[in-house]
Amino acid sequence: MDFLNALVALSNFVLIPALAYGSQLALGALGVTLVYGILRFSNFAHGDTMAFGTMTVVIFTWMFQSMGISLGPLPTALLAIPFGIAVTALLVLGTDKVIYKFYRRQKAKPVIIVMVSIGVMFVYNGITRLILGADEQRFADGDRFIISAREFKALTGLREGLAFKTTQGLTILTAVIVVILLFWFLNKTRTGKSMRAFSDNEDLALLSGINPERVVMVTWLIVSALIVIAGTLYGLDKSYKPFTYFQLLLPIFAAAIVGGLGSPVGAIAGGFVIAFSEVGITYAWKKVLRYLLPENLEPDSLVQLLATDYKFAVSFMILVIVLLFKPTGLFKGKSV
């Protein structure tokens, strides 16, 4: 019984939140990794693109809500995602045309393009704040829980409750579907194959007649879709605030680098590595240990390795360790 209680407490506070957070990070890191693989720069505007995309979803959600459209138990935001993706894709493609294309033609050094992406980050950030402001926004609706802690306790008779939020379930499910679709696209379709070829060896790909502008366009489209979905899921699960999204840049980059920049499988693995370490290291293990250890060994303190505010430190430490000992990441990414 105690073991079951420990397991439930562990799932409730560590496994399920980390699984949901990991899925969000994985989707974000996939975007970073694709941009890096095809366009060959680290996109610092990624977090703010996410903030912009989620903002459009928030606005469409409010519009639907005011028109009385809803999905019943599911959040209305799901309905708004395609519209959000469309608007974000327009913005991102426009940015590419006006800004990045010039540097691509010039074959500018990656570090210059990174700097340009910092400029883009400022502009996106400004746009988001101009339209929606810098405050926290709530846009989740529908049922809050698939199963709430009280229902679970009544159902199983255990002392520990297990709350499974709708948004968590949705996040994990959506992430699985999106990842399957993405891999199918990359491995089976012609465009996907040309993207991988381009990422592997640009010159050879160009020689074999692949149109680089088309590859770049498709990449941005996929990245917009990934980023809007990831941002919306994060916003539903926690809450939407532009600055938080900017800060997500760090764990997302850490995930992409840990997995190996340029490697989609790596991005997913990296997302979960970062999420589980972050949640695991900042969780107070007292509750779980109380069930598992005999009474005389029970810990007095919270058994929390680091305060929650240091979660950035966790993703950062992992990043440093990987960079020092395995610079190409877990899944052999690029190190140009």
Add this chain to the structure above:
Amino acid sequence: MTQSVKTLFLFAFVAVLIIGTGMVQSWNSALLILNMGLVSAVMALGVNLQWGIAGLFNVGVMGFVALGGLGVVLTSMPPVQEAWSAGGLRAIGALVIIAATVAASAYIWRNFRKAWLVAVVLIGGLILYRMVRDPGVAAIEAVNPAVSGYLGGLGLPVLFAWPVGGLLAAGGAWIIGKTALGLRSDYLAIATLGISEIIIAIMKNEDWLARGVKNVIGLPRPVAREIDLQNNPGFVEAAAGYGLDATTASTLYVKLSYSLLFAIVLVIVLVLAQLALKSPWGRMMRAIRDNEVSARAMGKDVTFRHLQVFILGSAICGVAGAMMTTLDGQLTPSSYQPLRYTFLIWVMVIVGGSGNNMGAILGGMIIWFLWVQVEPLGQGLMNILTAGMADGSALKEHLLDSVQHMRLLTMGLILLIVLRFSPRGLLPEK
């Protein structure tokens, strides 16, 4: 137009901008802009040393600026005796343990290459650290939490804090440089971005160090207080001689004293930076920047030189951070935002002209001026735009409300335009 004429012309332009602010708005706001502009210029010089001369992409400026601010608290605040006797030993002991743990694991890794041994040392060290630290910190934070609850500083005059801030930042830079330098440029960027966030997180959470988000207020000042000046009959008389009332005169006097102090620091840093740039050392750094491989082939120790210039540049940012905290008179860790303290400094360096010290200063002054003035300008613009709309309409209110966010947009546009059409900046490197 030769470069020196252009430099002169552009600096004259900055002077006109600031004097214009004084005439149109008020002399107080003009001096405020000047003071922060001088501080920004020092920061820009630090970043320019790293990027312009050595090609290091450091996006952790905020962290070093914050460390400089921490230096002010640690140097100039009076020590809290009770807190020291309550838990001072434990706090120091905990720091020693952490340092020893890291050193020991690095030593083990270098000599034995056994990952499990390193892990054992790290985990053991962490547990020991928490056992020593936690009671000590609790005791320190319990000492009169409303006003102190921290160890305090050394109680030295505040001007000492500026070099100390630089030293703290240099120490931080040494640790970071040891781990992160030698990585590729964009990895270094991400690593420094992460470290600056961690530094801020530490300053927000370690209350025993500098009160965390409870802020340290009432830092000692290197210049006179307004209220003392107003009570000084000699000063009031002198002010009346210039046709100023005592209040305005005292605020202007204080701000001018700061300007003078900051200008002295700026000139010292600038002279040193120019000498460094023109010396054999500067030529070597630029050679490394332009072609790392051939510099290495010529027998230059690239990694060591990068570490050197990274520490120097960060120390300058730390001094600037200490100056800024002194000017503010308080340390508020929650006010450090990467957009304002890291990326804005980058805009300054790029716009001014990377690789050119005068350019960095110019960029610092101009961009700071814009950063401050975009808001009133945007307000005016929005007022004109929305003049035709009905009062109280939601759109009008929203537009007027969001003027404050125009800054980021403007800065981004400026950065993009400069990078596109004049990538070498206003004053290009010679």
